[in-house]
Amino acid sequence: MSTLLVPYYEHPAVRPAEWAAVLAAAPRLYGVVLNPASGPGTAPDPAFAEVAARLRAADVRVLGYTDTAYGRRPPAEVADDLARHRAWYATDGVFLDQVASGPGDLPYYRGLAHAARAAGCRSLTLNPGTPPHPGYARVADVLVTFEGPWAAYRTRRPPAPAVAAVQCHLVHGVPAGADCAGLARSLGAGLHCAVPGTGDHPWGTLPHTLEPVR
Numbered sequence: 001m002s003t004l005l006v007p008y009y010e011h012p013a014v015r016p017a018e019w020a021a022v023l024a025a026a027p028r029l030y031g032v033v034l035n036p037a038s039g040p041g042t043a044p045d046p047a048f049a050e051v052a053a054r055l056r057a058a059d060v061r062v063l064g065y066t067d068t069a070y071g072r073r074p075p076a077e078v079a080d081d082l083a084r085h086r087a088w089y090a091t092d093g094v095f096l097d098q099v100a101s102g103p104g105d106l107p108y109y110r111g112l113a114h115a116a117r118a119a120g121c122r123s124l125t126l127n128p129g130t131p132p133h134p135g136y137a138r139v140a141d142v143l144v145t146f147e148g149p150w151a152a153y154r155t156r157r158p159p160a161p162a163v164a165a166v167q168c169h170l171v172h173g174v175p176a177g178a179d180c181a182g183l184a185r186s187l188g189a190g191l192h193c194a195v196p197g198t199g200d201h202p203w204g205t206l207p208h209t210l211e212p213v214r
Helices: 018-024 046-057 076-088 103-119 134-138 180-186
Strands: 002-006 027-032 060-067 091-096 123-126 142-149 166-172 191-194
Touching: 002 166, 002 180, 002 191, 018 046, 027 046, 046 060, 046 076, 060 076, 060 134, 076 091, 076 103, 091 103, 103 123, 103 134, 166 180
Parallel strands: 002 027, 027 060, 060 091, 091 123, 123 142, 142 166, 166 191
Antiparallel strands: none
């Protein structure tokens, strides 16, 4: 069942075994967030282009990472990132990070959603990392309503009423053997990713179930 949305922010030439493990897990993947340089970067990267092509061939969504700086980044800059992701990596969709959560920023994200659809993005993920104003669920296909450490996630209470978008939970600092998938289901999330990494760069690690055998 395709329940994993994996943000893996490492270069394929540096972590080839890990990327091979991601590709081998294709039947379980909803999508993979492609992040060559905190966005698409300033020029195409052949290694990421190859990975993106292999993911698409395995019927896995490729989502281009783009930072929105909580609604402070100029929309034209975000749109340029979307266009580069599409042109260089043929991304299927977009993963908008550092998304605001209040009602005042909804027009900004509605505009970005329109730009993404116009650019050919078929899947839009918004990551406020917390439950946002309900209007955001009408903008996104996938809404990240939790991003944080396992210590906080394991004490979460049952979810609020279901929203229109598919909910995703991104959890780091997860110990081996923890049933994060089961907890995600109980909290109303259709997608999740649980990695062992901690600190400033937890998304440089893979879920325990995807780690390559060495």
